[in-house]
Amino acid sequence: MTNTINIVKHSGDIVPFDVEKLITSLKRSQANEELIQQIVQQVNASLYEGITTKQIYKMAFKMLKGKSPVSASRYKLKKALMELGPSGFPFEKLIGKLLSHEGYETKVGVIVEGNCVQHEIDVIAQKDNDHYMIECKYHSDQGRFCNVKIPLYIQSRFLDVEKQWKKQQGHNTKLHKGWVYTNTRLTTDAIQYGTCVGLGLASWDYPKGNGLKERIDKSGLHPLTALTTLTKAEKRKLLDKNIVLCKEIYENSYLLEEIGIDKIRQKKILDDSLQLCNEH
Amino acid sequence: MTNTINIVKHSGDIVPFDVEKLITSLKRSQANEELIQQIVQQVNASLYEGITTKQIYKMAFKMLKGKSPVSASRYKLKKALMELGPSGFPFEKLIGKLLSHEGYETKVGVIVEGNCVQHEIDVIAQKDNDHYMIECKYHSDQGRFCNVKIPLYIQSRFLDVEKQWKKQQGHNTKLHKGWVYTNTRLTTDAIQYGTCVGLGLASWDYPKGNGLKERIDKSGLHPLTALTTLTKAEKRKLLDKNIVLCKEIYENSYLLEEIGIDKIRQKKILDDSLQLCNEH
Numbered sequence: 031m032t033n034t035i036n037i038v039k040h041s042g043d044i045v046p047f048d049v050e051k052l053i054t055s056l057k058r059s060q061a062n063e064e065l066i067q068q069i070v071q072q073v074n075a076s077l078y079e080g081i082t083t084k085q086i087y088k089m090a091f092k093m094l095k096g097k098s099p100v101s102a103s104r105y106k107l108k109k110a111l112m113e114l115g116p117s118g119f120p121f122e123k124l125i126g127k128l129l130s131h132e133g134y135e136t137k138v139g140v141i142v143e144g145n146c147v148q149h150e151i152d153v154i155a156q157k158d159n160d161h162y163m164i165e166c167k168y169h170s171d172q173g174r175f176c177n178v179k180i181p182l183y184i185q186s187r188f189l190d191v192e193k194q195w196k197k198q199q200g201h202n203t204k205l206h207k208g209w210v211y212t213n214t215r216l217t218t219d220a221i222q223y224g225t226c227v228g229l230g231l232a233s234w235d236y237p238k239g240n241g242l243k244e245r246i247d248k249s250g251l252h253p254l255t256a257l258t259t260l261t262k263a264e265k266r267k268l269l270d271k272n273i274v275l276c277k278e279i280y281e282n283s284y285l286l287e288e289i290g291i292d293k294i295r296q297k298k299i300l301d302d303s304l305q306l307c308n309e310h
Numbered sequence: 311m312t313n314t315i316n317i318v319k320h321s322g323d324i325v326p327f328d329v330e331k332l333i334t335s336l337k338r339s340q341a342n343e344e345l346i347q348q349i350v351q352q353v354n355a356s357l358y359e360g361i362t363t364k365q366i367y368k369m370a371f372k373m374l375k376g377k378s379p380v381s382a383s384r385y386k387l388k389k390a391l392m393e394l395g396p397s398g399f400p401f402e403k404l405i406g407k408l409l410s411h412e413g414y415e416t417k418v419g420v421i422v423e424g425n426c427v428q429h430e431i432d433v434i435a436q437k438d439n440d441h442y443m444i445e446c447k448y449h450s451d452q453g454r455f456c457n458v459k460i461p462l463y464i465q466s467r468f469l470d471v472e473k474q475w476k477k478q479q480g481h482n483t484k485l486h487k488g489w490v491y492t493n494t495r496l497t498t499d500a501i502q503y504g505t506c507v508g509l510g511l512a513s514w515d516y517p518k519g520n521g522l523k524e525r526i527d528k529s530g531l532h533p534l535t536a537l538t539t540l541t542k543a544e545k546r547k548l549l550d551k552n553i554v555l556c557k558e559i560y561e562n563s564y565l566l567e568e569i570g571i572d573k574i575r576q577k578k579i580l581d582d583s584l585q586l587c588n589e590h
Contacts, residue, residue: 124485146503147499182464183459183462190503222427
């Protein structure tokens with residue numbers, strides 16, 4: 031089939047279907063070559079003009095889930111981040127854990143004095159000479175971008191906090207830096223402004239090759255919402271119990287009993303959690 | 311009656327009814343003393359525990375409207391500003407007109423180059439040595455406040471624009487200043503931060519004694535939404551024709567014919583407009 035099929039993205043944009051993009055995204059799931067080929071064939075056979083990326087994703091996910099639940103969990107990372115809502119707090123905790131894993135000393139949700147006013151900072155991260163003020167922008171809607179207003183506002187907040195930090199002893203030699211972390215995408219303007227003023231930016235796919243998807247895959251710190259063996263209600267209960275990673279389920283397995291999951295499913299969930307977070 | 315009646319504010323706060331506040335707000339309408347007394351008596355007689363400020367306002371407005379339509383128009387200024395929506399553009403135009411009236415050369419809705427990115431600036435105002443970048447925050451809901459995120463974001467935008475302005479010839483001696491104008495209220499934090507970084511702030515009632523209400527009353531630049539003789543649909547049509555002030559109706563009276571208002575009502579509307587804007 032050489033005809034081009036046009037598909038509809040989350041943003042509403044219409045683009046030609048690109049099989050290479052599907053293959054790249056499936057490779058992230060670490061499914062084996064054979065399964066990937068099977069999925070590509072099935073998707074190819076089911077394409078029609080105007081199909082949405084969401085529908086294509088659903089089809090691929092369903093096949094993955096049937097044949098390799100852990101691959102499906104890896105594949106659904108973006109969606110799993112969306113499912114951390116409605117509040118932005120689990121996403122902040124995830125970012126805190128990710129930075130801890132990368133060697134930073136972190137604090138999540140702290141009130142700090144700025145030069146002019148107090149600020150509630152999502153994550154503060156320190157390592158050696160680096161002292162970061164991190165603001166997390168969580169969106170539950172994939173179509174939403176993090177526009178230029180976000181880094182504009184965070185830059186002012188950072189400057190206000192930095193002014194106060196610099197008054198502390200030993201801080202004049204530290205590298206203070208403000209960061210924006212978002213689970214969705216940054217607009218071109220947001221990247222241009224942030225880069226220009228020296229604000230750090232991290233999103234689902236930015237910076238290229240080291241976005242959140244790559245960092246989470248590399249660290250194995252998958253959110254528990256990625257697990258295909260848990261129901262939505264069970265995920266909600268675990269998030270409410272203040273845990274956010276698959277890994278933490280494994281470390282706090284008594285919680286599964288606590289939220290009323292039977293022994294057989296407990297074992298299955300723990301197996302999947304272990305496989306998803308310990309393979310790296 | 312000496313018992314205290316508790317009333318419910320727009321914000322949801324519960325406060326004891328204060329007759330002095332009602333009298334002060336009625337005085338703004340320039341209604342005569344006798345009418346004010348009548349209204350106060352009627353309101354006092356109709357109070358009940360848990361009545362909302364909105365209900366009290368409606369009662370007072372209805373009596374004013376019956377006896378003195380122009381007083382009612384003055385009285386409904388805050389509501390008239392709310393009715394400029396749903397887009398923020400008429401409010402920006404109103405602010406532009408107000409600053410023009412105060413002697414500034416103004417431009418509304420312009421794209422300017424910043425040091426890092428382009429910005430769409432709501433109003434640019436210049437007079438002698440002053441060069442202002444003004445951002446307007448319009449809310450259609452009285453309960454909403456302009457919180458600290460707004461001045462934080464506008465300060466960064468201002469710094470980015472100022473950096474570019476300073477590169478222009480003759481600009482090194484000018485006073486560049488960023489401003490936030492809002493039709494609702496500013497939070498304490500927003501005022502504290504704005505004041506601290508040197509951002510100008512103007513809201514419905516800030517700065518005290520020179521808020522938008524006082525400046526509009528003094529200038530006679532009442533929005534056309536204040537007129538009690540126009541229907542909502544007619545106001546919308548006039549706003550769509552790019553006019554925003556009562557005064558502009560008087561200056562462009564042919565528009566009333568254009569939107570299909572009969573001669574008798576045209577005369578009434580023009581009389582009210584003239585009285586409302588020319589008494590100052």
